[in-house]
Amino acid sequence: MKIKVDKLREQRHDKKRLEKRLFELCPDAPSGEYLAICPMGLSKEGVIAFSKENIVIAHGKGELELLDASKVSAFKATSENGCVFLECEYDGKARNLCVSDNREQKLYTKIMHDLAGVYGKRELPENKGESRHDKKDGICPVCGGELKPGEKRCKKCSKPLKLILRLFGLTHGFRAKILITALMLVIISSVSLVVPYLNRILVDDYIKSGKSDISYKGFAFVILSMVFVQIILNLLSIVRRYFSASAGAGLQTELATKNFDKALSLSLSTGSAYESGDLYTRINREISDIQWILTEHVPNYLEHILKLVFVGVLLFTYDVKLALVMLLPIPVIIFVFYIVREPTHALWVKQRSKSRQSNSVLHDIYSGIRVVKSYGTEKREFDRYDKVSKEYRDIQIKNEILWPLIIRPTFFLAGIGEFFLLYFVGNRILDGSMTLGEMAQFSAYVSMIYAPLRELANLPKLITYLGVSVNKMFDLLDEKEEMKDAPGAKAVTVVGEVEFKNVSFGYDETREILKDINLTVKPGEMIGIVGRSGAGKSTLINLIMRMYDPTSGSITVDGHDLRDINQESYRSQIGVVLQENYLFTGSVYENILYAKPDAGYDEVIAAAKAAGAHVFIMKLPDAYNTKVGERGYTLSGGERQRIAIARALLRDPKILILDEATASLDTETERRVQDALANLIRNRTTFAIAHRLSTLRNATRLIVIEHGTIAETGTHDELMEKKGLYYSLVMAQRNMSTNNKSDKE
Amino acid sequence: MEIKYNNGVVYLTPELASFVKVGDFLGVDLTGDISRLNESALDAPRLPHYDRVRLRRAFPFSLGDKYISVLDFEQNEIGLIEDISAFPEKQAQLIRNELERVYYSPRVTAIKSVKERLGYAFFAVDSDVGALEIPLRDVYRSLIRIGDDRLVIIDTDGNRYYIDSIKALDKTSQKKLELYV
Numbered sequence: 001m002k003i004k005v006d007k008l009r010e011q012r013h014d015k016k017r018l019e020k021r022l023f024e025l026c027p028d029a030p031s032g033e034y035l036a037i038c039p040m041g042l043s044k045e046g047v048i049a050f051s052k053e054n055i056v057i058a059h060g061k062g063e064l065e066l067l068d069a070s071k072v073s074a075f076k077a078t079s080e081n082g083c084v085f086l087e088c089e090y091d092g093k094a095r096n097l098c099v100s101d102n103r104e105q106k107l108y109t110k111i112m113h114d115l116a117g118v119y120g121k122r123e124l125p126e127n128k129g130e131s132r133h134d135k136k137d138g139i140c141p142v143c144g145g146e147l148k149p150g151e152k153r154c155k156k157c158s159k160p161l162k163l164i165l166r167l168f169g170l171t172h173g174f175r176a177k178i179l180i181t182a183l184m185l186v187i188i189s190s191v192s193l194v195v196p197y198l199n200r201i202l203v204d205d206y207i208k209s210g211k212s213d214i215s216y217k218g219f220a221f222v223i224l225s226m227v228f229v230q231i232i233l234n235l236l237s238i239v240r241r242y243f244s245a246s247a248g249a250g251l252q253t254e255l256a257t258k259n260f261d262k263a264l265s266l267s268l269s270t271g272s273a274y275e276s277g278d279l280y281t282r283i284n285r286e287i288s289d290i291q292w293i294l295t296e297h298v299p300n301y302l303e304h305i306l307k308l309v310f311v312g313v314l315l316f317t318y319d320v321k322l323a324l325v326m327l328l329p330i331p332v333i334i335f336v337f338y339i340v341r342e343p344t345h346a347l348w349v350k351q352r353s354k355s356r357q358s359n360s361v362l363h364d365i366y367s368g369i370r371v372v373k374s375y376g377t378e379k380r381e382f383d384r385y386d387k388v389s390k391e392y393r394d395i396q397i398k399n400e401i402l403w404p405l406i407i408r409p410t411f412f413l414a415g416i417g418e419f420f421l422l423y424f425v426g427n428r429i430l431d432g433s434m435t436l437g438e439m440a441q442f443s444a445y446v447s448m449i450y451a452p453l454r455e456l457a458n459l460p461k462l463i464t465y466l467g468v469s470v471n472k473m474f475d476l477l478d479e480k481e482e483m484k485d486a487p488g489a490k491a492v493t494v495v496g497e498v499e500f501k502n503v504s505f506g507y508d509e510t511r512e513i514l515k516d517i518n519l520t521v522k523p524g525e526m527i528g529i530v531g532r533s534g535a536g537k538s539t540l541i542n543l544i545m546r547m548y549d550p551t552s553g554s555i556t557v558d559g560h561d562l563r564d565i566n567q568e569s570y571r572s573q574i575g576v577v578l579q580e581n582y583l584f585t586g587s588v589y590e591n592i593l594y595a596k597p598d599a600g601y602d603e604v605i606a607a608a609k610a611a612g613a614h615v616f617i618m619k620l621p622d623a624y625n626t627k628v629g630e631r632g633y634t635l636s637g638g639e640r641q642r643i644a645i646a647r648a649l650l651r652d653p654k655i656l657i658l659d660e661a662t663a664s665l666d667t668e669t670e671r672r673v674q675d676a677l678a679n680l681i682r683n684r685t686t687f688a689i690a691h692r693l694s695t696l697r698n699a700t701r702l703i704v705i706e707h708g709t710i711a712e713t714g715t716h717d718e719l720m721e722k723k724g725l726y727y728s729l730v731m732a733q734r735n736m737s738t739n740n741k742s743d744k745e
Numbered sequence: 746m747e748i749k750y751n752n753g754v755v756y757l758t759p760e761l762a763s764f765v766k767v768g769d770f771l772g773v774d775l776t777g778d779i780s781r782l783n784e785s786a787l788d789a790p791r792l793p794h795y796d797r798v799r800l801r802r803a804f805p806f807s808l809g810d811k812y813i814s815v816l817d818f819e820q821n822e823i824g825l826i827e828d829i830s831a832f833p834e835k836q837a838q839l840i841r842n843e844l845e846r847v848y849y850s851p852r853v854t855a856i857k858s859v860k861e862r863l864g865y866a867f868f869a870v871d872s873d874v875g876a877l878e879i880p881l882r883d884v885y886r887s888l889i890r891i892g893d894d895r896l897v898i899i900d901t902d903g904n905r906y907y908i909d910s911i912k913a914l915d916k917t918s919q920k921k922l923e924l925y926v
């Protein structure tokens with residue numbers, strides 16, 4: 001199916017059409033082959049065309065401008081909040097070529113890349129596979145329609161009923177149980193119709209029969225039948241509950257694991273777009289809400305609806321006139337429900353979103369509790385929480401007042417049919433055409449219809465609840481995985497040769513963080529990465545770990561493109577020590593073992609010893625079995641760091657990444673960790689980022705990154721001799737430390 | 746056995762070390778070439794004889810008789826015993842006795858009652874050293890599961906009590922525990 005948004009874009013970018021327009025505007029434009037041609041965007045009418053000789057700009061009718069291609073260099077697409085500029089360097093000066101709103105971002109970036117090789121100096125290699133930017137395409141993942149900014153699905157696909165239907169699509173494996181539940185409901189509803197019938201027999205044939213020779217045997221039989229029916233109904237309900245509950249619990253687990261799996265598979269950038277509290281509620285609360293509604297309410301409503309239908313049919317076969325009277329108010333009721341649906345819907349949506357907001361605030365504050373405490377902003381944060389929880393309270397109170405105002409009159413309307421019936425049936429009894437037993441039977445049927453009808457008034461509320469929860473859940477499930485393994489990606493045993501070929505990368509389309517990086521690292525080399533904050537050091541490391549793919553160019557490991565290597569196998573051969581390393585709740589032993597679950601005790605001890613951790617671990621209350629992490633024994637930064645190093649050592653990685661591994665430590669601890677690191681680095685390809693340049697003294701080579709490019713490479717001595725960037729960085733640090741010393745003196 | 750990173754990890758084998766009783770304490774004689782052992786810069790130089798050594802289990806919960814750290818009195822590690830049972834029976838017994846002394850921890854055999862008062866819980870239990878009352882501050886934190894079936898109880902004073910097998914307890918004791926683990 002052609003997607004609407006693509007069709008529009010194709011139309012807009014159609015080369016022939018644009019060429020035609022160019023010559024319409026400016027008939028004297030040079031004819032020839034155009035490499036690319038695009039609309040001017042904001043100026044609507046204009047066209048800009050690129051050929052090998054010229055850049056032809058048609059601003060409007062007759063307004064033609066020609067730029068000599070030989071003077072053009074360095075294309076750039078820059079994006080502002082609401083628009084994109086395509087710029088170039090012309091005759092040594094920056095020039096703006098065209099401006100458009102954000103929908104042309106992709107086209108401009110493409111032109112920038114395509115033409116860089118034609119006009120400028122740099123040859124960009126062909127970009128392999130799908131670019132990470134493609135995900136910004138505004139395409140609904142369900143139906144393929146166009147999305148508005150910020151939407152995950154189009155409006156149509158976000159309708160509660162549509163989503164609930166999609167939810168049922170996820171019930172494979174529980175279908176049999178759901179079917180049995182439905183069957184049970186049919187049986188229960190039909191069996192319950194027998195009770196009023198027995199009532200009638202009881203009244204007409206025995207109690208009010210007026211006969212003197214009542215068979216007490218028959219009388220007892222009717223009573224016993226009533227007991228029997230009740231027993232059957234209860235038994236069936238138990239069976240029904242068993243099946244619906246086990247289907248519900250199964251579905252809940254299925255959904256929760258599916259969501260969690262998804263959350264884990266998202267790349268860092270998308271994953272971090274969700275607050276962790278938000279992710280937690282999505283996986284936990286929303287899904288248990290869904291389960292609760294599906295197992296507690298949906299069967300009930302189904303039962304009500306079934307009874308409604310059965311009783312209706314029964315009444316019509318028995319007495320059409322009577323049935324009509326009884327059913328007369330139903331359309332009215334449904335109409336009233338329909339009217340109140342919208343306002344009540346709004347009430348509950350508001351309440352839900354406030355409740356979620358208050359949860360989220362709480363989680364946010366508590367995640368940052370250290371900052372809160374250290375800034376002494378408890379009062380402010382309390383007020384913030386207080387505000388949302390009061391808003392939540394207010395909305396609850398308001399809803400609790402408004403709800404009965406809406407629902408009570410509706411209930412009254414819903415009950416009005418019973419008065420009709422009373423009048424009608426009363427008349428019939430008075431004129432003798434109906435017995436008392438029949439009246440009892442009919443009253444029972446009426447309440448069987450009207451009680452469910454009242455319940456059905458709550459249906460919109462439930463659908464909303466379910467819709468909101470399901471919506472939230474599908475938001476996550478519909479998130480596109482950016483870093484999928486390419487088909488045919490294989491597991492590779494890494495030796496450790498890493499090569500960057502013309503690698504460029506930016507987190508968004510127009511801002512390149514890394515530009516044209518070329519670097520070859522031999523197995524076993526230690527590369528120190530140096531540079532100012534924001535120069536692109538961590539980005540480089542993220543690319544090596546394949547947290548992201550390069551926008552253009554390629555990274556190879558032992559000659560294999562990273563995109564062709566199975567991610568799991570690749571990452572299992574990388575060791576990482578970060579500035580802050582998370583220890584999971586569990587023992588020290590388990591935390592070290594995390595890197596290699598099948599390692600023996602002796603290996604763990606050896607790794608800890610090499611990491612300089614064994615001595616302090618043996619001093620912990622339960623040595624290696626001491627619990628750490630949340631609710632456990634608190635370790636110092638240096639201790640945590642050494643456990644992380646032991647973890648990395650145990651993994652025996654071929655490629656090692658040290659991202660400011662010693663930055664948060666004091667000098668003495670750092671010396672110890674450095675010794676531990678020296679053990680770790682041996683015979684492994686290592687990439688180390690450090691601000692404290694002295695920590696890179698073991699590096700075989702240093703690369704200095706400046707504005708996203710490699711500015712200098714060489715050994716410490718070579719770079720010092722060169723007196724370039726590295727030299728100035730080292731000098732700046734030396735001055736700082738001597739200043740610090742003299743300050744102290 | 747090949748050990749991948751034996752940087753400084755020294756295993757005290759029966760050929761290398763013999764444990765002796767020196768007065769009330771456990772001592773050790775290192776035989777053979779001890780200079781070879783002085784690999785780790787962080788540990789103190791090793792002596793041919795120690796009058797008194799300390800023992801610490803590296804994995805007190807998961808391994809009782811294996812990976813025992815032997816420390817001098819300044820807490821410098823002389824070496825690790827990989828497995829006590831590798832030593833001659835007499836020495837092994839000495840080591841076990843010392844461990845038993847250091848890691849004094851009664852084995853709970855039955856739970857009689859659990860009372861909760863003002864955030865504290867009192868476990869009345871039977872143990873291999875008789876009936877005990879164990880006061881706990883935060884029950885959930887004080888009961889630490891080891892694997893599937895074992896449990897350590899740490900009381901308000903830091904004493905440890907072991908339940909070697911929860912499943913081996915009688916049904917009533919199990920029911921009482923079930924609420925907390």
